[in-house]
Amino acid sequence: MLLIRCPYCEEDRPELEFRHAGEAHIARPERIAAISDEAFERYFFLRANPKGLIYERWRHLHGCARFFNAVRDTVSDRFVMTYKAGEPKPETLPEETGR
Amino acid sequence: MADALVRADVLAGRRAETAGVSVVPGAPASRLSLRAPQAGIAALSKALGLALPKKPKGTAQDGTRAALWLGPDEWLVLDAEGVDLAGLCASVRTAHSAVDVSHRNVAILVSGPAAETVLAAGCPQDLAPAVFPVGAASRTVLGKVEIVLWRTGADAFRVEVWRSFSDYAFTLLAEAARDA
Numbered sequence: 001m002l003l004i005r006c007p008y009c010e011e012d013r014p015e016l017e018f019r020h021a022g023e024a025h026i027a028r029p030e031r032i033a034a035i036s037d038e039a040f041e042r043y044f045f046l047r048a049n050p051k052g053l054i055y056e057r058w059r060h061l062h063g064c065a066r067f068f069n070a071v072r073d074t075v076s077d078r079f080v081m082t083y084k085a086g087e088p089k090p091e092t093l094p095e096e097t098g099r
Numbered sequence: 100m101a102d103a104l105v106r107a108d109v110l111a112g113r114r115a116e117t118a119g120v121s122v123v124p125g126a127p128a129s130r131l132s133l134r135a136p137q138a139g140i141a142a143l144s145k146a147l148g149l150a151l152p153k154k155p156k157g158t159a160q161d162g163t164r165a166a167l168w169l170g171p172d173e174w175l176v177l178d179a180e181g182v183d184l185a186g187l188c189a190s191v192r193t194a195h196s197a198v199d200v201s202h203r204n205v206a207i208l209v210s211g212p213a214a215e216t217v218l219a220a221g222c223p224q225d226l227a228p229a230v231f232p233v234g235a236a237s238r239t240v241l242g243k244v245e246i247v248l249w250r251t252g253a254d255a256f257r258v259e260v261w262r263s264f265s266d267y268a269f270t271l272l273a274e275a276a277r278d279a
Contacts, residue, residue: 001223008171009155009237014223016240062240064155064170 002077004058007084008066021057023047024069025089051075055089058082109205109265115273119213122272125206125257131176131184133166135195142191147176147184156235158249167236167249175247175259204247205265209272210255213279218256220275221268222248242271 002015029035029043048054054074059067071080071093080093110124133151135143144151149161157168163179176184181201188197209217215226221242225231236249244267247259260268 011155016223062245063238065173065238066170 002079004070004079005082006060006063006066007068007082008064009060013060013063017060017062019059019061021059021067024055024057053080053093057085106202109262110207110269113269113273115269115276117211117213117276117279119279120209120211120217120276122217122269122276123208124269125208126179127181127201128206129178129181129184129199129201130204130259131174131178131188132198132200133174133176133188133195134172134197135193136172139191139193139195142193143188143195143197146187146191148187149176156231156237158234158236160234165249167247169238169247177259203261204259205262207258207260207265207269207272208255209258210252212254213276214254214256216279217272217275218248218258220278221271222246224248226250228253241268244268 003012004015004018005012026043029039032040035043051074054072056070056072057067058070059065067085068082069085069087070082071090072078073080081090083090108124113124115122133143140151140153147164147166149164149166150159151166151174152159152168155168159166164182165177167175167177169175178184183199185197185199188195218226218241222239224237224239231237231250233250233253236247238245238247240246241258241260244260244264246268249257249259251257258268258272
């Protein structure tokens with residue numbers, strides 16, 4: 001079972017307590033009624049879906065119930081790091097610990 | 100004339116006892132789902148007569164009353180005497196939400212030397228005393244249902260589970276007790 005670190009519980013917890021909640025750092029346009037259909041499509045439907053590192057929202061649904069952000073490798077399913085919701089996208093990622 | 104409505108005790112008469120563990124329903128209690136920002140903690144602690152825990156997995160206990168940390172702004176407050184907990188918070192003027200959930204949950208008490216093993220049959224959290232010491236509490240899962248787990252003693256746990264899930268939770272624990 002995967003262990004995911006919850007930044008609010010400050011602890012590694014089993015993945016069964018968590019729920020995936022889509023890609024992170026997608027800002028809602030300030031005047032959403034004014035944007036074009038194409039811009040709305042890009043904001044609302046189109047996601048990066050990269051092979052490799054992805055920034056995602058997760059929710060510790062069956063724990064503290066908080067949303068937070070996680071950096072995950074979509075190839076290995078390894079969680080590189082997690083950080084609280086509202087914090088900026090980390091500029092540097094922790095070194096591989098080899099675990 | 101209709102008879103007065105009587106609330107049925109959903110786990111009445113259920114028990115599972117083996118050499119290593121006993122699984123029994125807990126007595127009725129009052130329960131409060133409390134949500135409040137940091138600014139409201141002091142006033143609510145005073146109203147409840149209990150310092151609300153601020154650390155993950157933290158609990159506070161005073162006599163028959165206990166407060167369990169569920170999240171950074173969420174607590175489950177229990178009182179074995181059936182005190183109106185929401186009423187106690189009514190005078191607090193800072194923003195908060197205090198909802199009486201006394202009859203939403205039922206308690207299942209798991210105790211005995213094999214208690215940890217029995218819970219581990221359905222709960223994926225590390226329950227070793229070093230990580231989940233006496234007094235620790237956490238919302239987590241047991242099999243397919245959500246529970247709040249509170250370690251009340253070295254060999255004793257209290258499982259708070261939604262009433263409609265309690266048959267499932269109790270049966271799972273009773274089966275695990277048979278194997279433990």
